[in-house]
Amino acid sequence: MVIVVNFKNYVYGKKAIKLAKECKKVSKKIVLGVSLVDLFNIVEKTKMECYVQHIDYQEKGKNTGFNIVESVKENKGKGVFLNHSEHRLSFDVVKKTVKRCKELKLKTIIFAKDVESGKKFSKLKPNYICIEPPNLVGGKVSVSTAKPELIENSVKKIKAKVLVGAGIHSREDVLVAKRLGAYGVALSSAVCKSNNPGKVLRELI
Numbered sequence: 001m002v003i004v005v006n007f008k009n010y011v012y013g014k015k016a017i018k019l020a021k022e023c024k025k026v027s028k029k030i031v032l033g034v035s036l037v038d039l040f041n042i043v044e045k046t047k048m049e050c051y052v053q054h055i056d057y058q059e060k061g062k063n064t065g066f067n068i069v070e071s072v073k074e075n076k077g078k079g080v081f082l083n084h085s086e087h088r089l090s091f092d093v094v095k096k097t098v099k100r101c102k103e104l105k106l107k108t109i110i111f112a113k114d115v116e117s118g119k120k121f122s123k124l125k126p127n128y129i130c131i132e133p134p135n136l137v138g139g140k141v142s143v144s145t146a147k148p149e150l151i152e153n154s155v156k157k158i159k160a161k162v163l164v165g166a167g168i169h170s171r172e173d174v175l176v177a178k179r180l181g182a183y184g185v186a187l188s189s190a191v192c193k194s195n196n197p198g199k200v201l202r203e204l205i
Helices: 014-026 036-046 069-074 091-103 115-122 148-157 171-179 197-204
Strands: 002-006 031-034 049-052 079-082 107-112 128-131 161-165 184-187
Touching: 002 161, 002 197, 014 031, 014 036, 014 197, 031 036, 036 049, 036 069, 069 079, 069 091, 079 091, 091 107, 091 115, 107 115, 115 128, 115 148, 128 148, 148 161, 148 171, 171 184, 171 197
Parallel strands: 002 031, 002 184, 031 049, 049 079, 079 107, 107 128, 128 161, 161 184
Antiparallel strands: none
16 A cells, blocks of 8 residues: 655744654655655655655746656656645646656656546556545545545546555544545545654554
8 A cells, every 4th residue: 555645834844854854764665745845855865766746747947946757767766746625736737747747757647626627537546546525634634434425436447557645644544445446545644744654653654
């Protein structure tokens, strides 16, 4: 089962490297969602599989201020997040960005708020669709507890590997997601805001 830990902007710099090392102690297979700024240092120091939390579709050259897919590849990233609930994008922008990522053989996780948007984004053939109800993101009630039917319907109706997220914070949440057919889970605050992230992760997986 895929476990994705999204660092968001809870940690950065030295603290991000420290958290990445804690994740590695638990499992080298955990996927980390990190800032492009921290990407190179985290990969160099941990050799973990890292995705950046957002990227732009613009091409290299005179595109001031945009973060391009070549920078992810050059800095040893393996993939990107797109359309997270905290960074929504239009379908057209997601489509252009997925195309650019595929050109450089970067993996993509597209976040979707519900089954219908997940189905629409799955037509772009990303590596994963992550279903996250926005009202549960960052909260203490998980999608596994509040909306198990959403997980089940997503797995049945979306033609892609489905991850689920939003409020995942316990072993039971992970087991429910797995039992209902999810390919993996995405989590953040439960790990990133903990004083003992390693312990939290070990209990989760």
